[in-house]
Amino acid sequence: MKLFKSCFYFIIISFFVSCSNNKVETGTLENNDNIFQYGTMKKFLDSDYEGSLSIKELKRKGDFGLGTYNGVNGEMVVIDGKVYRILPDGEVFEVPDHDLSPFTVVKFFEPDTSIKLDTNINFQELTKYLSELIADASKPIAIKISGEFESVKTRTVKEQKKPYPSLNDIVAEQIVFDFENIRGSAVGFWFPPYFEPVNFPNYHFHFMKEGISGGGHLLNCRISSVTIEFDYPEELVIGL
Numbered sequence: 001m002k003l004f005k006s007c008f009y010f011i012i013i014s015f016f017v018s019c020s021n022n023k024v025e026t027g028t029l030e031n032n033d034n035i036f037q038y039g040t041m042k043k044f045l046d047s048d049y050e051g052s053l054s055i056k057e058l059k060r061k062g063d064f065g066l067g068t069y070n071g072v073n074g075e076m077v078v079i080d081g082k083v084y085r086i087l088p089d090g091e092v093f094e095v096p097d098h099d100l101s102p103f104t105v106v107k108f109f110e111p112d113t114s115i116k117l118d119t120n121i122n123f124q125e126l127t128k129y130l131s132e133l134i135a136d137a138s139k140p141i142a143i144k145i146s147g148e149f150e151s152v153k154t155r156t157v158k159e160q161k162k163p164y165p166s167l168n169d170i171v172a173e174q175i176v177f178d179f180e181n182i183r184g185s186a187v188g189f190w191f192p193p194y195f196e197p198v199n200f201p202n203y204h205f206h207f208m209k210e211g212i213s214g215g216g217h218l219l220n221c222r223i224s225s226v227t228i229e230f231d232y233p234e235e236l237v238i239g240l
Helices: 001-010 039-047 055-061 125-135 167-172
Strands: 012-015 035-038 066-069 075-079 082-086 092-094 102-107 114-116 140-156 175-190 202-209 216-231 238-239
Touching: 001 039, 035 055, 055 082, 055 102, 066 140, 066 175, 075 102, 075 140, 075 175, 075 202, 075 216, 082 140, 125 202, 125 216, 140 202, 175 216
Parallel strands: 012 238, 035 238
Antiparallel strands: 035 102, 066 075, 066 102, 075 082, 082 092, 114 216, 140 175, 140 216, 175 202, 202 216
């Protein structure tokens, strides 16, 4: 019951009144200290891959984050205020404002704490280390990991057509990219387990190679020397 109350008081559910074209639109930049999420994990696991959040509106909600596009058309990386799509052929494109997303999590990233890590460890060891640093956390956290990576493994997926397959079936046909000795940034979030099925619990990162030349959903990595930044939000705002 205590966890439920914590979750209840932390989340602000924002229901947007849709326009005639069913696109979510507001008129001002919302540069605040909230995490904004559009869509839910439950909706995604139910194979509902269509939404009405425009990229134009997304950029009013945050300059850092991750997500996907209608029809699961590639992986989304939001970094430095720009929104990118990683396609199955590995190409990276900045996305036009009129494109739509069924699921995204963004924030105006302003790190509260940072730490330099020069230890050569893999992704599993990295997340264990992160968990030790945020052991007392009970709210979602935005996390950015930037620097030198010995290796990075990412994935993207092909655009899907109706009737939409399950997420497991889509992931079974994922396209995997392997990078070695590169610089880049992992952008993502940690969500407490009790947020399921609102969002995927624990760590979720997307990666962008330096120079905007590759990336995707982060599957594995081995770091060489990175800076880890944590941004602790005031609230989680969910648009449905």
